[in-house]
Amino acid sequence: xxxxxxxxRLLGAVGAAGATGVVxxxxxxxxxxxxxxxxxxxxxxxxxxxxxSAPFRGAHQAGxxxxxxxxxxxxxxxxxxxxxxKEAIALLRRWSAVAEALMAGKPAGDGDxxxxxxxxxxxxxxxxxxxxxxxxxxxxxxxxxxQLEPLPAFSADRLDPRRSHGDLWVQxxxxxxxxxxxxxxxxxxxxxxxxRPRWQMNGFNRSPGATAHPMTARNLMGQIDGxxxxxxxxxxxxxxxxxxxxxxxxxxxxxxxxxxRRIRMLLDDxxxxxxxxxxxxxxxxxxxxxxxxxxxxxxxxxxxRTGPDGRLVVPGNAHARITAPEQNGGAAMxxxxxxxxxxxxxxxxxxxxxxxxxWQADPLKGFVPVQRKLDRGDALSPFxxxxxxxxxxxxxxxxxxxxxGQRLLEA
Amino acid sequence: xxxxxxxxRLLGAVGAAGATGVVxxxxxxxxxxxxxxxxxxxxxxxxxxxxxSAPFRGAHQAGxxxxxxxxxxxxxxxxxxxxxxKEAIALLRRWSAVAEALMAGKPAGDGDxxxxxxxxxxxxxxxxxxxxxxxxxxxxxxxxxxQLEPLPAFSADRLDPRRSHGDLWVQxxxxxxxxxxxxxxxxxxxxxxxxRPRWQMNGFNRSPGATAHPMTARNLMGQIDGxxxxxxxxxxxxxxxxxxxxxxxxxxxxxxxxxxRRIRMLLDDxxxxxxxxxxxxxxxxxxxxxxxxxxxxxxxxxxxRTGPDGRLVVPGNAHARITAPEQNGGAAMxxxxxxxxxxxxxxxxxxxxxxxxxWQADPLKGFVPVQRKLDRGDALSPFxxxxxxxxxxxxxxxxxxxxxGQRLLEA
Numbered sequence: 001x002x003x004x005x006x007x008x009r010l011l012g013a014v015g016a017a018g019a020t021g022v023v024x025x026x027x028x029x030x031x032x033x034x035x036x037x038x039x040x041x042x043x044x045x046x047x048x049x050x051x052x053s054a055p056f057r058g059a060h061q062a063g064x065x066x067x068x069x070x071x072x073x074x075x076x077x078x079x080x081x082x083x084x085x086k087e088a089i090a091l092l093r094r095w096s097a098v099a100e101a102l103m104a105g106k107p108a109g110d111g112d113x114x115x116x117x118x119x120x121x122x123x124x125x126x127x128x129x130x131x132x133x134x135x136x137x138x139x140x141x142x143x144x145x146x147q148l149e150p151l152p153a154f155s156a157d158r159l160d161p162r163r164s165h166g167d168l169w170v171q172x173x174x175x176x177x178x179x180x181x182x183x184x185x186x187x188x189x190x191x192x193x194x195x196r197p198r199w200q201m202n203g204f205n206r207s208p209g210a211t212a213h214p215m216t217a218r219n220l221m222g223q224i225d226g227x228x229x230x231x232x233x234x235x236x237x238x239x240x241x242x243x244x245x246x247x248x249x250x251x252x253x254x255x256x257x258x259x260x261r262r263i264r265m266l267l268d269d270x271x272x273x274x275x276x277x278x279x280x281x282x283x284x285x286x287x288x289x290x291x292x293x294x295x296x297x298x299x300x301x302x303x304x305r306t307g308p309d310g311r312l313v314v315p316g317n318a319h320a321r322i323t324a325p326e327q328n329g330g331a332a333m334x335x336x337x338x339x340x341x342x343x344x345x346x347x348x349x350x351x352x353x354x355x356x357x358x359w360q361a362d363p364l365k366g367f368v369p370v371q372r373k374l375d376r377g378d379a380l381s382p383f384x385x386x387x388x389x390x391x392x393x394x395x396x397x398x399x400x401x402x403x404x405g406q407r408l409l410e411a
Numbered sequence: 412x413x414x415x416x417x418x419x420r421l422l423g424a425v426g427a428a429g430a431t432g433v434v435x436x437x438x439x440x441x442x443x444x445x446x447x448x449x450x451x452x453x454x455x456x457x458x459x460x461x462x463x464s465a466p467f468r469g470a471h472q473a474g475x476x477x478x479x480x481x482x483x484x485x486x487x488x489x490x491x492x493x494x495x496x497k498e499a500i501a502l503l504r505r506w507s508a509v510a511e512a513l514m515a516g517k518p519a520g521d522g523d524x525x526x527x528x529x530x531x532x533x534x535x536x537x538x539x540x541x542x543x544x545x546x547x548x549x550x551x552x553x554x555x556x557x558q559l560e561p562l563p564a565f566s567a568d569r570l571d572p573r574r575s576h577g578d579l580w581v582q583x584x585x586x587x588x589x590x591x592x593x594x595x596x597x598x599x600x601x602x603x604x605x606x607r608p609r610w611q612m613n614g615f616n617r618s619p620g621a622t623a624h625p626m627t628a629r630n631l632m633g634q635i636d637g638x639x640x641x642x643x644x645x646x647x648x649x650x651x652x653x654x655x656x657x658x659x660x661x662x663x664x665x666x667x668x669x670x671x672r673r674i675r676m677l678l679d680d681x682x683x684x685x686x687x688x689x690x691x692x693x694x695x696x697x698x699x700x701x702x703x704x705x706x707x708x709x710x711x712x713x714x715x716r717t718g719p720d721g722r723l724v725v726p727g728n729a730h731a732r733i734t735a736p737e738q739n740g741g742a743a744m745x746x747x748x749x750x751x752x753x754x755x756x757x758x759x760x761x762x763x764x765x766x767x768x769x770w771q772a773d774p775l776k777g778f779v780p781v782q783r784k785l786d787r788g789d790a791l792s793p794f795x796x797x798x799x800x801x802x803x804x805x806x807x808x809x810x811x812x813x814x815x816g817q818r819l820l821e822a
């Protein structure tokens with residue numbers, strides 16, 4: 001299945017590679033796993049979907065600025081009794097080695113399950129984070145960032161502790177479900193006796209090529225989501241999303257904090273609202289994400305505009321108004337979610353919603369102030385239920401010869 | 412995101428459209444939902460992934476011979492008390508209307524949730540079937556095919572009745588997860604008060620473009636799966652898969668019987684087996700699916716060949732031997748599965764495996780004899796657990812002006 005990528009797209013992709021950290025291999029780049037040579041007869045060229053790859057090494061871990069992937073797995077682990085700093089070092093070494101191999105489209109080593117055979121890396125990213133409890137268990141309390149202080153409680157929280165928190169967190173994303181599953185199993189295998197899964201969740205986004213509008217993502221409410229995200233090209237992007245040098249915890253330089261929330265959408269209620277009401281709740285048009293005050297998806301909201309009835313066109317409790325950066329002292333986070341759908345509950349309602357993942361240099365300047373404001377009167381809140389929560393310190397990307405977290409564990 | 416499809420691929424696809432029933436719209440065909448014109452500014456051309464569509468009308472329902480899709484939903488419904496034949500007619504009319512619209516890439520009508528906005532049909536198929544209990548509840552017992560007699564019990568069965576059977580069954584598949592979810596919600600909505608979900612399952616396959624080998628699918632054990640499937644080009648394909656005219660139930664002409672099994676894979680056990688042992692269990696090489704007696708994926712097994720030690724090269728209990736058509740009096744079914752992964756159990760083992768869906772003109776000549784043989788000594792059985800089961804009569808495709816099942820309900 002040879003797909004030729006149009007010149008414009010390829011140039012666009014190459015031009016953006018610096019910002020998004022994804023390399024399209026269609027023009028002779030990474031052929032990966034599928035090039036092992038032992039596969040079935042047939043074509044050997046991978047499409048842009050199969051051959052896209054993200055770098056394991058660099059200033060930041062992959063899986064933060066890369067485009068949304070079609071399939072995702074989140075898994076948290078707790079260290080087992082007897083696992084201390086030494087064993088954690090060995091664990092992060094093993095995980096780093098397997099992540100680097102898989103992200104390059106190579107097998108996970110001896111005992112590879114073969115599930116990703118034939119496929120390219122498919123934009124696989126594997127991202128590692130540390131929860132607050134990790135530092136107690138490894139004798140590293142003095143290196144715990146203050147940013148890992150517990151998040152405040154919110155009134156919409158219905159948190160299940162068994163699906164929240166965790167000593168370690170791994171985010172896996174790929175544009176192919178089998179490639180993602182393969183990576184998940186390899187990470188679980190390499191955990192060995194040192195760490196035990198605490199919770200695990202699956203999510204998804206659009207498949208590459210399903211839409212002609214790659215800049216927008218929709219969630220399961222049908223809304224365009226992520227329009228207001230900071231853009232890597234913006235001058236203050238790095239400052240807002242990544243920890244700057246010179247902080248209290250040098251090992252976090254280049255890192256970021258991930259707020260993870262399983263947000264169930266009460267779709268049976270939401271879908272009963274007429275379109276016009278839904279658009280009032282959000283403050284944007286459903287069709288194209290444009291503000292109710294006009295323009296296109298990326299036009300700024302005119303928050304002061306009133307209609308002929310004297311009322312605000314974007315209502316006071318509209319979700320887009322409350323989350324607008326100019327309403328939050330410039331607070332910004334990079335939301336990079338997966339939708340989830342775990343079937344139906346016994347009463348027939350869908351267990352579906354958003355695996356909300358927000359990235360920021362400091363949760364107290366990103367997620368927390370925005371969520372506090374939403375908590376006080378967001379028109380969308382009655383249709384959402386936060387069912388699980390996690391907060392993880394995600395260190396910078398490993399340099400040559402390093403493993404992820406080395407500057408924490410061995411500095 | 413414009414992707415130009417190579418001339419060779421396009422010609423190949425057009426050449427095969429008669430057999431697989433999928434039309435690639437990249438060269439000016441169905442633009443679908445995304446062409447509604449009200450979307451965000453940007454490209455308007457859909458890729459081959461987005462624009463592929465399957466026909467709603469024809470001799471057979473879509474979702475049987477079409478290529479595996481990246482995402483699937485299975486949902487079974489029970490009629491509610493008070494729903495009889497008349498209400499079932501109205502239900503199947505509503506379902507047919509929404510399935511036809513969605514498969515053409517159009518909205519589901521007023522109240523469309525918008526989740527598929529921007530996307531093309533993405534090869535969406537919606538397939539409807541009737542369970543044995545449907546005929547009692549609608550006073551149509553004389554039209555119940557003998558083929559819906561309960562399947563025999565097998566020793567590996569650990570069936571959960573709450574996730575088995577059902578009056579009605581709907582299979583949804585698409586190459587985009589949001590398009591598939593959108594269709595699932597539309598089908599649930601149109602069920603109205605007439606039918607209530609009994610169970611619902613989610614599955615997946617490779618994303619288009621993830622591999623350069625489109626003829627093969629792998630399952631979560633890493634095995635190539637489906638090699639022995641009957642091919643539409645074979646002269647006896649139609650006779651084996653579809654009900655021929657002149658049978659005891661004329662309304663089933665052009666239809667097929669779907670055997671649905673949720674087969675959990677005991678992956679923690681399987682992955683501990685060394686590669687050579689796994690290949691003995693299957694009788695094929697993992698890398699390329701070739702028989703242990705040599706050749707490539709599609710080479711026939713040499714079932715009589717012995718090795719230097721005098722033993723059969725393909726062991727007597729190898730899965731590929733037991734399921735070989737020549738070992739089953741030519742019994743054949745078209746397996747068109749989705750993998751599933753519903754996270755992890757509390758003990759950390761993955762709840763993952765295969766949503767096995769097998770199509771045949773008569774289950775007593777397809778699934779049943781093969782499964783009986785497997786039950787008596789398949790080397791793979793210790794690694795599998797059948798957790799749910801269903802058997803459904805899937806009528807032929809609707810003609811012009813018909814709804815699905817009309818020849819059953821109104822003949």
